[in-house]
Every structure is written in C-alpha cells, then in structure tokens.
Amino acid sequence: MKRGAKTRKKTLITHAGRDPHANHGVVNPPVFHASTILKPSLDALEASRKADFKGYRYGRRGTPTTRSFEEAVAAIYGADDSIAVSSGLAAICSAILSQVSAGDHVLITDNVYLPTRKFASGFLQRFGVESTFFDPMRPEELDALIRPETRVVYLEAPGTMTFEVCDIPALAKIAHEHGATVIMDNTWATALYFDAFGHGVDIVVEAVTKYICGHSDVMMGAIVSKEAHADAIRDCAMMQGNCSGPDDLYLAQRGLRTMAVRLAENQANALELAKWLETRPEIARVLHPALPSCPGHDIWKRDFTGASGLFSFVLKPVSRAALAAFLDGLEYYGMGASWGGYESLILPGDPSGARSATSWDEPGQLLRIHAGLEDVEDLKADLEAGFERIGALA
Numbered sequence: 001m002k003r004g005a006k007t008r009k010k011t012l013i014t015h016a017g018r019d020p021h022a023n024h025g026v027v028n029p030p031v032f033h034a035s036t037i038l039k040p041s042l043d044a045l046e047a048s049r050k051a052d053f054k055g056y057r058y059g060r061r062g063t064p065t066t067r068s069f070e071e072a073v074a075a076i077y078g079a080d081d082s083i084a085v086s087s088g089l090a091a092i093c094s095a096i097l098s099q100v101s102a103g104d105h106v107l108i109t110d111n112v113y114l115p116t117r118k119f120a121s122g123f124l125q126r127f128g129v130e131s132t133f134f135d136p137m138r139p140e141e142l143d144a145l146i147r148p149e150t151r152v153v154y155l156e157a158p159g160t161m162t163f164e165v166c167d168i169p170a171l172a173k174i175a176h177e178h179g180a181t182v183i184m185d186n187t188w189a190t191a192l193y194f195d196a197f198g199h200g201v202d203i204v205v206e207a208v209t210k211y212i213c214g215h216s217d218v219m220m221g222a223i224v225s226k227e228a229h230a231d232a233i234r235d236c237a238m239m240q241g242n243c244s245g246p247d248d249l250y251l252a253q254r255g256l257r258t259m260a261v262r263l264a265e266n267q268a269n270a271l272e273l274a275k276w277l278e279t280r281p282e283i284a285r286v287l288h289p290a291l292p293s294c295p296g297h298d299i300w301k302r303d304f305t306g307a308s309g310l311f312s313f314v315l316k317p318v319s320r321a322a323l324a325a326f327l328d329g330l331e332y333y334g335m336g337a338s339w340g341g342y343e344s345l346i347l348p349g350d351p352s353g354a355r356s357a358t359s360w361d362e363p364g365q366l367l368r369i370h371a372g373l374e375d376v377e378d379l380k381a382d383l384e385a386g387f388e389r390i391g392a393l394a
C-alpha cells in the first residue's frame with residue numbers, strides 16, 4: 001500500500017498490513033499454519049540462524065500471518081514495531097520484563113489493571129525487582145519516588161474500574177528526566193483515541209482481546225514500540241515462548257478492520273448511558289472520562305480524541321438481594337470478565353482491595369458497564385427495569 005506519513009488512522013486501519021495483489025487479489029491475508037519452516041539449502045539455513053535475520057525461521061517467531069497483523073498495529077500507532085503475543089497480560093509481563101533485571105525498581109499507577117499489580121508485587125518481587133505503586137493523579141509526587149535503580153514508570157489511563165485520567169505527558173517527562181522507560185496500557189482508548197507515542201510513552205501494551213478483536217472470541221495482546229526498544233521486547237517475548245496462533249491472528253486482523261466504526265458506536269452508546277445514569281436517583285456517581293465530574297476530565301479533553309465504551313457507576317447503597325435482583329434480571333447485559341466486544345456487559349467490582357497508594361471509600365456498589373452495539377434505548381430500558389426491581393425491594 002502507498003501511504004505517506006500523513007495517512008489518517010481510519011485509512012491505516014483499513015489498509016495497513018495487507019497486500020492483496022501479492023496474494024492472488026484475495027482481500028484478507030492468508031492464514032499460515034506453521035511450526036516447521038523449511039530452508040532450501042545449507043546456505044539459506046545458515047543465513048536464517050544469523051542474529052539479524054528478518055525472515056521466517058520457525059512458527060514461534062512468526063509467519064506472514066503474524067507479520068501482517070503486527071505491521072498493521074505498528075502503522076496505526078505510528079510506531080516502528082509491534083509484536084503479537086498470547087494475551088493482553090502476556091503483553092504487559094513481556095514489556096515490563098524486557099526492561100528490568102534483578103535489583104531494579106518499577107513505579108506503577110495505583111489504579112492499574114489488577115493482574116498487572118499482582119504480576120509486579122507477587123511475581124517480579126521473587127526475582128529481585130521491587131515495585132512501588134503511586135497516585136497517578138498527583139504527578140508532583142512522582143519525582144520523589146524515583147530511585148537511581150528505577151527502570152520503568154508504568155501507566156494506565158483511564159484507571160481500571162475507576163476511570164481517573166492521569167497526566168501522561170507530565171508523568172512521562174519526569175520519568176524521562178531520570179532515564180526510566182514509560183510503558184502504558186492503552187487498551188481502553190486504543191490507537192484511535194489516544195496517541196500514546198505523541199504524549200511521551202515509549203512502549204504501549206494493548207489487550208487485543210478487547211477492541212481490536214472486538215467479538216469476544218480471541219485472547220491476544222500487542223506490544224508496540226519505537227525502534228530503540230523493539231529488539232529487547234522481541235527477545236524477551238521469544239525467550240518466554242510468547243506467541244499467537246494463526247487463527248487468532250486472522251480473527252484479530254479481521255476485527256481490526258472495523259474497529260473505527262465499532263468504537264464510534266460503543267462511544268456514543270456509553271456516553272448516552274453515562275449521561276442518563278447521572279440523572280437517576282439510584283446513582284451516587286458516574287465514572288466516565290468524558291463527563292466533567294470524572295477526575296482528570298480536563299486531561300482527557302486535552303489529550304484524548306475519544307472515549308470508548310467502558311465506564312463505571314456507583315449505586316447508592318442497597319441490599320445484596322436488591323443488587324442481585326437488579327443484575328440477575330437484566331436482559332441485554334451479560335455478566336462476565338473482559339469487554340470490547342459487540343455486546344453489552346455489566347460487572348460488579350470493588351476497587352478498595354486493589355489500591356495501596358490511594359483509597360476507594362464509596363459505600364455503594366461499583367458496577368462497570370461495557371456499552372455494546374445494541375440500540376441504546378433498549379439498553380436504557382433494561383437498566384430502568386432493573387432500578388424498578390431495586391425500588392421494589394428497598
């Protein structure tokens with residue numbers, strides 16, 4: 001594909017990583033199922049064993065199916081490299097591990113995805129890498145927490161479950177003054193709604209499982225970076241045997257092609273639900289970056305170009321029976337982990353057990369919603385009927 005530096009993201013989403021005329025005119029890249037990749041001669045075999053070999057050597061190291069997906073993701077981010085791995089969590093772990101050794105220190109935002117917290121404090125610690133969690137909404141405190149051995153400042157925005165939006169350029173600037181690498185989990189906004197590299201991030205991790213795949217049927221992750229970090233990340237992921245299967249790569253790439261239109265609809269439905277929930281008497285708070293009441297809303301407005309379909313709200317305190325009646329009777333909202341698919345989801349959560357540098361003191365139940373692609377009036381009516389069930393038990 002001919003593309004200049006100015007090609008816009010929606011166009012890249014449609015065209016990057018595809019070369020139909022290299023493939024009989026077939027629109028989507030073919031799926032290569034491969035472990036063994038044969039070499040025709042001793043010369044070719046030996047060449048493929050050289051460290052700088054860029055071709056295809058073994059299934060784990062990727063096939064043309066892998067590369068076409070990786071090329072598309074890197075292009076959308078305006079980055080030099082992207083590597084497809086087996087899940088979002090695998091991307092997080094490999095990205096961090098690519099940067100640290102025993103004796104190093106990592107700083108992590110306190111509202112981070114819970115498995116990231118557990119990886120840092122429960123796993124990295126066993127290998128002599130210490131982690132400190134910090135309040136992402138107080139960038140002025142970061143400088144004092146950085147140590148000579150701090151290698152990584154790890155960010156996620158908005159915060160998991162609670163949706164505060166931190167000042168990424170400010171945090172990245174402080175990290176860089178001390179020579180630390182900035183890794184960011186950009187699963188919520190994706191490349192479409194947050195230009196991570198343009199705001200000081202060095203390495204992006206994204207759960208492809210969510211919006212890129214978009215259909216709740218694939219586990220995959222991506223680590224995206226500039227050239228300076230690319231080799232270290234690839235080496236680390238490969239040492240962990242961290243790769244993706246061909247059919248998942250195919251589905252993820254197919255999902256990617258429609259991400260822009262899906263996300264626009266997820267965004268519109270979520271915003272409409274969030275605004276409507278704010279008017280409901282049953283609600284204590286709505287946590288959505290595009291609402292002025294959300295901590296970091298001004299930063300979201302300054303740095304992000306959209307909001308996706310995921311947000312939370314807090315109910316005024318109700319009995320467990322009333323909460324169960326609300327949730328169990330919902331017709332269109334599925335209850336389960338993950339998000340980013342075409343369907344709506346709802347999930348109760350309790351951030352209080354997952355914070356150490358900040359606290360979560362809301363007395364009511366937090367519920368996280370993923371707004372799917374249904375008609376928003378049906379989504380509202382479903383919640384409204386749920387509020388009536390709460391009212392009947394109050």
Ligand SMILES: *Cc1c(COP(=O)(O)O)cnc(C)c1O
Pocket residue numbers: 087088089090113160185187188207208209210219220221338
């Ligand atoms: C789901 C999620 C992940 C992990 O992705 P998996 O593919 O489920 O491992 C990472 N970060 C965020 C913000 C997520 O929501």
